[in-house]
Every structure is written in structure tokens, then in C-alpha cells.
Amino acid sequence: MAAADELAFHEFEEATNLLAQTPNETTTRSDQLSPKGHVAVAMDSGGSYGAEDEVEESDKTMLLQEEKQQPGFWTFGYYQSFFDVDTSQVLDRIKGSLLPRPGHSFVRHQLRNRPDLYGPFWICATLAFVLAITGNLTLLLAQRRDPSIHYSPQFHKVTVASVTIYCYAWLVPLALWGFLRWRKGVRERMGLYTFLETVCVYGYSLFVFIPTVVLWLVPVPWLQWLSGALALALSAAGLVFTLWPVVREDSRLAAGVLLSVVVLLHALLAMGCKFYFFQPLPPEPMASPHQATPPPPATMLPPTLPRSVAA
Incomplete structure (x- = not known):
């Protein structure tokens, strides 16, 4: 061997x-x-x-690759990827929306081309319920100040708030995305965000209004207006800083008009929620001076005799 x-x-x-x-x-x-x-x-x-x-x-x-084919948009698996985020990612994106910085795009630095619908969905739902609840609490506090006000729960405000917030968070991004897509055909050098990225930007931009609405319960007018103006400035600044890298290649007139419309619609949403859900409270009833100091009771004086009789 x-x-x-x-x-x-x-x-x-x-x-x-x-x-x-x-x-x-x-x-x-x-x-x-x-x-x-x-x-x-x-x-x-x-x-x-x-x-x-x-x-x-x-x-x-x-x-x-054949086994991992992309499912159709009519299936549940197609939308499952848009909810595949963890808590840390959602918190980082919320922080990015609260602290906008010039030259810092929310899509590029926070989303990183991976938009989600989990955060925008729950932010809109939370904002709608907070608006409805605080609006009812405002009437309840007004009744304590003025007993003549009759308070009854207004459940329709939940529906109004939900329809308003969700329509704004979906229809406005759809119109913006369509306009940018049309302008991209006119200006070839313009960039373009996807529709889901635009929806994600608008959804996270509404988070700052949640603590602001809670502050509106404080019956101090100047505090309400100051908190509302600060929330509107932060939210609108985040939208402008995110859209600027896309529209800067367009003409100055088109870019200026587009950004102005975006800020104006955002301001109309904030003002509409303020005046509809937080109606101005009636002034406290003040007692009139006549009612505060009633006149002294009348005293009967004894009759006086004529001078001739007295003499």
C-alpha cells in the first residue's frame, strides 16, 4: 500500500x-x-x-431576488416597509423637525431617503385629539368663570379636527409634489422629492403644535399668541429649509411664490385651529358701581311746625 x-x-x-x-x-x-x-x-x-x-x-x-420581489401597492406588504421604524429613529426625526437649521435638509439628513408613515400618522392623530380635548376644556373653564354659559360636550370637534389635519397633511403635499414635478420638466436642473418624502416632511412639521395647543389652555392671551407664533416660525422654517435645495434652481419669482404659499397655508392652519377650537372667552362679569354701593335707606324726618306757631 x-x-x-x-x-x-x-x-x-x-x-x-x-x-x-x-x-x-x-x-x-x-x-x-x-x-x-x-x-x-x-x-x-x-x-x-x-x-x-x-x-x-x-x-x-x-x-x-425572485423570492423577494416587490409586492403590489394593493397588498399589505407594500405598505409594511413604510412603518418599519423604531422609536429612536422617530425621536431623531422629531428632534430634527423641532430644530431647523439653514443648509440642513430634513429629507437628506433625517429621513436619509427612507420615509416612514408611522410618525406622520400618529402625530396627526395626536394633534387632532389634543385639539378636540383642549377645545372642550376651554368651554368648561369658561363655564366656571361665567355660570350663564351652558357647557355640553362637543364631540363633533374630534371629526372636524381629524378631517382638517389629515387633509392638510396629505392634500397639500400632493399639490406641492405635483407642482414641483411640473417645474422639473421646465427646469431640468431642479431636484425632486418623492410624494412619501413630502408627506413625511409635513407630518413631522406638525409635531411642534401639540405642546403649543396644550399651552393655549392657560387663560393668558399674550402667552397664547407668543407660543403660537413661535411654533409657527419653527414649523414653517423647517419646511422652507427643506424645500430650498429643491427650488433654488428655479427662477426667483417661482421659488419666492412657492415658499410664500407654503408659509401662508401653514399660518392659515394655525390661525384656523386657534379661532375655531379656542373661541375667545367672555369677559368676567363686573358689578356696576350702582349695584356695588346701594343707596342708604330713606329716613323719615319729623314734621316741622310753622314759625308763627313756634313763637
Whole structure:
């Protein structure tokens, strides 16, 4: 029986003969023997050794790609990816919407081309319920100040707030996306955000109004207007800084009109919510001076005699 060294020598000899037949091919020799004691010789793309492994890997990759095909938009799996975010990502995007900075695009730095619908959906839902609840609490507090005011729960405000907030968060981005898409055909150098990215930007921009609405419960007019103006400035600034990299390649007139309309619609939303859900309270009833100090009771004076009789 041949020894192991003789078998290894014959294997090297076969490899040498194979290399002599194909001198232009590159080879690699493994330092360790295979489990069967053979030497592994890998050929280049021109040979048959090693190419079979690459073909098998490519076949596996193609099979995996076929299995992971993108589902249709009418299926639940299509929208599942837009809700695939964790708490830390949502918090980072909320912080980015609260702290807008010039030259800092919310889409590029916060979304990173991965928009989600989880954050915008719950932000709009929370804002709608907070508006309805605080609007009812305002009437309840007004009744305590003035008993003549009759308070009854106004459940229709939940519907009004939900329809208003969700229509604004979807229809305005749709109109903005359509306009930017049309302007991209006019100005080829203009960029363009996707529709979901635009919806995501508007949804996160509404978060700042949630604590602001809670502050509107404080019956101090100057505090209400100051908090509302600050929230509007932060939210509108975030929209302008995000849209500016897209519209700066357009003409100055078109860019100025577009950004002005965006800020104006945002201001109309804030003002509409302020005047509808937080109606001005009636002034406290003040007692009139006549009612505060009633006249003294009349005193009966004794009748006086004529002077002639007295004399």
C-alpha cells in the first residue's frame, strides 16, 4: 500500500502537468490539504475550476431576488416597509423637525431617503385629539368663570379636527409634489422629492403644535399668541429649509411664490385651529358701581311746625 507522501507527490505531479498545458492561466495553491488529501488548484475564468462555484452563487442570488420581489401597492406588504421604524429613529426625526437649521435638509439628513408613515400618522392623530380635548376644556373653564354659559360636550370637534389635519397633511403635499414635478420638466436642473418624502416632511412639521395647543389652555392671551407664533416660525422654517435645495434652481419669482404659499397655508392652519377650537372667552362679569354701593335707606324726618306757631 502506497504511503501518504507518495500519493501527495502524484497529486503535485498531476497539477504540474495541468499547468504545463495552460501556462497563461493564474493559479492559487491552498496551504492546507482538503479533507481527502488533495491539493486545491483554482483556475481563472478561462478554466473550468472555480467557475462552477461562481455559477452556483449567482444562481442562488437570482433565486433569492425572485423570492423577494416587490409586492403590489394593493397588498399589505407594500405598505409594511413604510412603518418599519423604531422609536429612536422617530425621536431623531422629531428632534430634527423641532430644530431647523439653514443648509440642513430634513429629507437628506433625517429621513436619509427612507420615509416612514408611522410618525406622520400618529402625530396627526395626536394633534387632532389634543385639539378636540383642549377645545372642550376651554368651554368648561369658561363655564366656571361665567355660570350663564351652558357647557355640553362637543364631540363633533374630534371629526372636524381629524378631517382638517389629515387633509392638510396629505392634500397639500400632493399639490406641492405635483407642482414641483411640473417645474422639473421646465427646469431640468431642479431636484425632486418623492410624494412619501413630502408627506413625511409635513407630518413631522406638525409635531411642534401639540405642546403649543396644550399651552393655549392657560387663560393668558399674550402667552397664547407668543407660543403660537413661535411654533409657527419653527414649523414653517423647517419646511422652507427643506424645500430650498429643491427650488433654488428655479427662477426667483417661482421659488419666492412657492415658499410664500407654503408659509401662508401653514399660518392659515394655525390661525384656523386657534379661532375655531379656542373661541375667545367672555369677559368676567363686573358689578356696576350702582349695584356695588346701594343707596342708604330713606329716613323719615319729623314734621316741622310753622314759625308763627313756634313763637
